[in-house]
Amino acid sequence: MSREIAFVFNGNKMNMAIEDHWTLLHLIREELGYTGTKEGCGSGECGACTVIVDGNAVNSCLYLAAEIDGKELMTIEGLASPDGTLHPIQKAFVENGGIQCGFCSPGMIISAKALLDENPNANEEEIKEAIAGNLCRCTGYVQIVDSIKSVSGHEAQEPHVVAFRSEEGDRGD
Amino acid sequence: MRKFTYLVPKTLDEAISLYQSYGERAKYIAGGTDVLVKIKEGKLAPDYLISLKHIISQDRPFLNHETGELYVGAFVTHRMIETSPLVQAHYPILYDAVKNIGSVQIRNVATIGGNxxxxxxxxxxxxxxxxxxGKANIYGAKGQRSVDLLRFFLGPGQCDLERGEILTEVVVPRLLPRTGSAYIKHGRREAMELPMLGVGVLLSLEADMETCAKAGISLGVAAPTPIRALQAEKHLVGKTINEETLAEAGKIAGEESKVRDSIRGVAWYRREMVAVLVTRMGMKALERASRNAEVGMGNK
Amino acid sequence: MHNFCSVGKRVPKIDAVEKATGRAQYIQDLKLPGMLYGKILYSKFPHARIVSIDTSKAKQLPGVRCVLTAEDIPDIKMGVYKDNRPLKKGKVCSYRDEVAAVAAVDPETADEALNGVEVIYEPLPAIFDPEQAMKEGATLIHEEHKTNVLRMPWKLHYGDVDAAKKEAAHIVEDRFTTTWVTHCCMGASGSIAEFDPANNLKIYSNTQIPSLAQKDFLDALTAMGLKGNRVRVIKPVIGGGFGSKLDTYAYEYIAILLAYHTRRPVKVEFDRTEEFIATSTRQPTITYISQGCDQNGKLLFRDINMILDNGAYTSWGATTPSVMMMPITSLYRVPNVRYEAKCVYTNNTYAQAMRGYGNPQATFAIESTMDMLAEKAGIDPIEFRRINANKPGDVSTQGLRITTCGLEECMDAVKEKLEWEKPKGESEGVGLASLIHVGGGARVYKSDGCGTIIKMNDFGKIDLFTGATDMGQGSDTVIAQIVAEELGLQIEDIHVIHTDTDICPWDVGSHASRTTFVAGNAALGAAKKIKARLLELGAKQLEAPLEKIALRDRHIQHQDDSEKRIEIGKLLRKAHFSHGGQMLMAEYFYDPANENMGKDFRGNMSMTYTFGTHGVKVKVDEETGKVKILNYVAAHDVGKAINPMLLEGQVYGGVMMGLGYALTEQVILEKGENMNPNFRDYKILTAKDVVPIEAPVLETYDKDGPFGAKGIGEPGCVPTAPAIANAIYDAVGVRIKDLPITPERVLAAIREKKGLDLCGQELGRDDVDECIIEE
Known part of the structure; x- marks a missing residue:
């Protein structure tokens, strides 16, 4: 069955006809054509499809599009300013090595956004809790946690890597 | 996903009458995190989904100050329970459990009733x-009824709901004074786990703060349904609570369990963990009961 | 030390902004006009004869454009042994066998069509245990092969192991096993194939081996009667590789065949279940090992016999013993080595390359027994390893030439950071394990090369075309840093293009931790050519001798007179827009001087080797068997960290993958069937499982590496499991020899050690019968 819904998508009011059986992920990717939100598993186990609905992070693969009616939806595309300036969280991920293959990154960043909106001073434990539902196979999460920490009001730790011996010293030309 | 029509009733009666119109072709849905997965996997194929999300009801747990009963609406999300100061302060066993269900994303949507x-x-x-x-309040075409939550579970995937009936809330009776409780999910990872075993222990103490007045020991994944380890509970009542008596109770609870092998864990290990974790949760419950008594947080 | 501008800096990945904003386009995000959706029907049995396939119902479904079975396609051979086909004919040999494929206007219709394909099977006896499968008279997986043991003679013997055994003062001998684990790329597999009217193929695919894939697809076109036609492989942004994309798979050929038959672009995209069921695993091993040393702790021999469960078809998994030979012969100095490995066909899923390529399995057995031997010899584990440590200048029995080697320093770092000698709390322990891995390419193919083309535009900026594949690890960024450094440019001046075989040169693939070294050297070679010409032009322009000018900060300048300088862009414009104009372009193909293995498997397979030591402090819960990691130190000799931030990322990611391998991950196969094809039950670690990790980096400046660098992609997950197993032993005195190290295994071992049965009863007591062990 079709129905008309109205919602706010990344700050813009939208009216559109949807099908009852569409997931929010389908609406975003296939109908609206915004592919930043990823499908990693389709069953709420990986978090790649995370979006923010009325301030809460949800898995859009398990959320019916019909339920977005009257609500506010934010996807990864809504984070950076229209002029392209990155959101501080995005900037932190870029600068701290929080991104490798990048497939989990939009969902990861959105989860961080939902967390910091609610708790701007989240500590490491709270950060890990907030992104526990966002699986990443590349980074081992360390630099992701560092990225979020760097913008959470809690200072990021010093980088762990220190060169502790150089044998031939000056090389390179 | 397979096509269906999504219906959004505003009242329980409306929901029930919709169900009556469509019968087996309909399925109730609340948060949807389980129902939608099952539809995607082809395990469910409803033509109509009747949402319970929009039924006007309490959106967070609350205490009836006259009776001392805790009301947890079935359509309350795990996240609402997790963040409830009431639950955190007085029902830590519930907090322990819901805060580790799935991810934040799941808990923001999934409901306790659905679980x-x-x-x-x-x-x-x-x-x-x-x-x-807890008692389950159930509403259906024939009106309201109440059943002990323990008896609500009939078998794997089966519960005591007649066709079209809706679980509306769980009511927890007044806690005895000097009560503490704790729950642990035993799994391999720190998050995103279905439990290999779930163990909950509640202890109410006599005024001496060491004799057991009442014990509750419950086990998940230790039988085809969630169970109470009644013999183990009985063993504790009237005894001094300490590591030794709890270990005895744990052993009894292990014997009461009907654990089996599955891909998530083997039977012998599950049975052993019942004993270990009943002891540990018992000690935690004891500590919490003492702490509550100290700061005057025993329940009215 | 040289003052680098780009190299050695914590430069953000050049594609990070695209990825952080959701603009990066993965195969999942690509749609072509008129595109159809392909789906694959898999076998319902682990081993069965295909009696008949009826596709008529599926074909009649509206929206279905094509249904294919083996009958409809030419004989396209896949796999290292050419023992696999895109669609199976006659019989199926595993649950993941492709039986039929459909193309339809949308995924739902394609799914429905699959349901309409009726296959009648006649089940055959199946075999899931490689040791059973090796036996005489065992059911044959491939009858024409006559035996289930692959005819690949992985067998070497250097020195005289039997004689050494007689001499040895201490010997340990044991059996170790590892199981199936899988890559779990967050972006699942997929490809889109499309033919032009002249039947040239364009295929968008997730691949780590664009050039070899192109060759495979050319072979497929030949089989399809299209010999001489072109194949263009385009890589979208890749959502993780880890070895999974090192081969071509049936689904890619199926996309090609469906596209050919429908004359439309066809996309085949895996869902998560398919990704678990129909892509390959790390290969499970059974390892019989013995090692011995003399009175002073000097290793005398290492003797290993290994059985690998190959699964039903061959992929690169079958060749991992080649890389296992490296740690087996050359991790520590071992004068006498014997190794034999048998890869065995079974009706299980077939194995592939996965980060480390056999090294983690071999190192688990080697480093576990190193600790056992140290204990027997009464020597501290670190000292024992120090006695036997590799040193620069060593040539191992296999002929591996150790150039730079910081193994001892890595052990020192672990010792210090882990506070090795500090008294431990109850049930706490420390353990370590080291690694050797190829760090300067790995010659497993006829060429180990990579090509680079650089062209400079009129504004001093570079388009760089490389054969390398960035699947998330950051090779594009490292290449840009190397070129920027060499040419005095900024990272943002370098545009790296690696996505298209039509424009990018050849490369053997992103594997063997070779990309920084090989693609880095290729880029450096091309940059040097450009540099020579820039200096020439600059010298003329500045009227200065060649040796007096340098490239710095986007300028060519006189070294003694900073006023004498010209912007590189300006210089290039002058050269371009003058009479007889010229533009700067350069190509370079770098093929390292490493060696293919000879007949007795001797040969220096890599130009240099990466070393490392991992140390871990654990606390074991003796009641539950749970292992808690208190601290983890992963020290590596990396030559030179071109980008410390990305390097750390490789180590952290590798360690977490290694922790999963050690503790939680397992593809559970029951009679060949995958029982946990989801993230709920296949347990890769979550953010809450992160342990404190330190990643000290040792820079030994390898003379052959670009700016001294060696490879570091894989080492992070190589010695994780034995380090943990050794720490568990230190903590509670039990030796776990099977992966993953589950709480059940630890608890069972603790009980056994205490002389108790699994239910905590003393063995031999009367009531033992009450202890019902159901597994």
């Missing part, structure tokens, strides 16, 4: 509520 009516042996939400002697 219960799924009736899987691993339902994290069920163990604390049966430990707390």
């Amino acid at each position: 219960l009516v799924n009736a899987v042996p691993s339902a994290d939400g069920a163990i604390p509520l049966i430990t707390l002697d």
